[in-house]
Amino acid sequence: MLIRLPILVLLSCSFPAFAEQAEIARLIETTISAKPIERVPPKFPLRAAKQGQEGWVKMSFVIDKQGNVVEPIIEDSSGIKGFEKAAISAIKQWKYDPAIQDGKAIEQCKSTVQLDFRLQGKVGVTGKFYRKYKKINDAIAEKNYLLAEQLLNELLDKNLWNMYENDWYWLADAIYAKATNDKERELNSVSRASNGGEKTLGNDNYLYILQRKFSLQIQHQLYAYALKTYQQMQKVKGSEELIAQYTKYANNIKALISSDEILIRKASINERGHVNHQLTRNRFQLSNVQGPLKELEIRCDNKRSRYTAAEDSIWSIPANWGKCNVFFKGAENTKFNIVELANKV
Template identity: 40%
Template sequence: MTFSAKLLLISSASLITGYATAINKPQTEAQIHPIAISEPSTVLLESAKLPEPIERVAPKYPVSMARKGAEGWVQLNFVVGTDGSVNDIVVVDSTGMQAFENAAVKAMKNWQYSPAFIDGKPIEQCHNKVQMDFRLDGGERGVRRNFKRKYESVRSALSSNDIALARELSENMKDKGLLNSIEFSFYSLLRADLAKAQNDEVSELKHVEHILSTDRKGEYLGSEAYSLLLNRMFVLQINQSQYLDALDTFQRVETQENNDKNIAMLKPYVTQILNVLKSDQVIAIPGKVKQDGDWWHALSRRAFSLRDVHGTLNTVELRCHNKSELYTATTDSTWNIPASWGRCSVRVVGDTDSQFTLLEIPTKSEQS
């Protein structure tokens, strides 16, 4: 790690007080909006033609989840085949509700694109990612009284620095994942603050990402908290050497209105990131396999290796714009990615909680 960022942190103890303490009875139908969160970049050859959606079937809202008032989202990575069909669908992240994941995958299997082309020949497009939101229609909504009471109990434990109690109480809050979007945002905020109190930046980043995937416009936590959370995510991504993700976050910061002062504060860090990416320094990224068995990282370089493995890793999968490949996970290999493959993400699959370090290795062409 070549540098770290220290910017504004968010204090969220009183954010929940402005919200309603009851939720209207949910309807059994909802509008679902597939939302692209990472379209293919312009690293493809000039002769390339990107795939275009022909049909995107919206997922059906699971009736059992609607009746319970549950909401959520699912992020998926998928491959567009040479015939425009969608395959190799993988759930990258979600709010943790299996019913939503199943519905999203089932719907995506019926999606159809026009295929990508290079030099007039159809190719696979292997680096596609979307988020499907499951939101219920209805009147004005807020948090349930029971949720608010539990939330305040965790806040009290955190204020007293009783980390063990705060962790126990927060783990009992989620009620098997059946939360609406507002509650999930605040629940993730609690988990982020708890991780911060434990100096666990890996977990903190995960929960901050969950907040911003749920509350994409600051409608739940407010514009000020939204801005602070974007800053915090930028900081955490830098500290974990997730430099491409940090640059993407900065682009989100730039879209905010009346944010010139904040943009100016972050720009020196962006310059440092760009200098690191052009340097001959090896970039070390800490990795930890999630509960569902994998770990994803957007590669900023075209060569990488795995080191310091604690646990069991099974496979390494590359998903690039023009190519996907699957390898056995080893610590004695260096993977070199041709420039023609385009921007890539790597997926490491193994036993839950297995930890390792991914080393991004500079190449001469990237330093020029």
Template identity: 35%
Template structure:
């Protein structure tokens, strides 16, 4: 575990363009009353998915505007079935709300997340024999380091159905294990995040706990500190995770101190996904973008009651009022484009070079 301490204390030189400092106005000076749904349209279960016996889930983020309408809907994550994503998007776009108010005046409510589960009434519980046989053979190949042809086998396993949440959860553990063996940590973490948030009810306890522990460590390695703390909280609430929680606690304590020490920067590597988006939960209230390789088209900041879209400019520092709270950044661009998001001090005029 010593690499975590080293990660927190080390500095690696990297040049950042001098930053400008636009101040974003603080609108949170009165009590906010949250938006209230007055019309919710249920998603239509895709016919082909139902015929195949497929189940799944979709996580969405959306904004409720001053008129109570839903706008700027994004798919943040899903079980991977595109027809479910389309159905969820179509449903949420039809929702209506009594808008949020500030001092009796309608305002936007900008950080809203919803998970839509697609479940069949008569779906099989557990895994099918067809899935189980292929899964066991695949895991054996991975554990024996016989990695040639594994990506194709993973796609075959995905294609045969992944008929329910139990099969989905086991598939993600296989996917994570393969990426562990190949050293593709970002893809491993993506699979483990799905296990951590969706697999607790569908995996045996030891497998689930091991997945959450690994996800916590990877988030720490990659300086996704806010997410690491969320994973740690999930682990601490899981029976069977007590010894791991005790082992990780000193490092989480250091993370909290590190976030509070604004003399150190938090460097996070970003890469645009197949959905042409990348997202990050901010641990601090200021950040800049650096070392862009490829095309980035726009940047969104979504907080509790503030939503803003910007052009992406390297070296420009975004300063977010503390009162906005719970801010998440979305970067849009071309698949594969890479960059660094650097969380800095809100009072810092020119970010120093270095990587924390």
């Protein structure tokens, strides 16, 4: 089971000295992240084990002042509901020594984890999966998109995948989405296909997936995520030529984030009833809300707040709250714009 632990956060600030004094930097606030005491492993669903299924679940959660995990949110998964239920059940039993700020227990509000569900001895794809995968690829190559869609749906309905097959399925779906110019679907698929990395897809396919992911994230104004994908590319063996090509785009993103230009992301509530956005600035507002948007929750490193989703409000987040994600909740397919405004110093 692969677990990604939260990062230690240190918040510090230096003040300018008076003219007649030497400049002194003062540590005014130290935050020590929560430390795990007990992390109960999820129970592998019996039905999934019998069918040879494997999968993964990515979650965000809050660690309260007593060290309990509260309000877990499933950000994404390999698509198997049994694994999602098992992951939620397990994580609610985890215990931590709470985060400490200036000697006092505080909430740790921006924690993430991925739980992997693996069976021993499962390596590579099965012959049955390979034959279906080849038919999908052949149909896409022949531009028989109706057949390709049908075959993809048949394979998705069964969900009889191991980890390798999961990544290869979403690779095929991404290729289909690109061929049919469905950029939103392609972004979703490349994000899922990139989960296993080089081990499952091989070097060339993995670099292709990251390249498409980076490009699509920029097109969807997901700038913070695009910079993370760029960092992923840098770690892949043989990516030097690709990095040289994309460094200028990464630098352009950083310059855009630092500018006074307004950043707008078109967002839509997913089938789970929420959508997550990582802020690049500390001020934002909503516009062009189409549908029931119930509320938003801002989760920063060690602060969080919940609000009604008022379109005429501007949210200003103190810089010392650290990096922040916003979870928007509402009815599926509710559409709206997330407008990031220039930072106020």
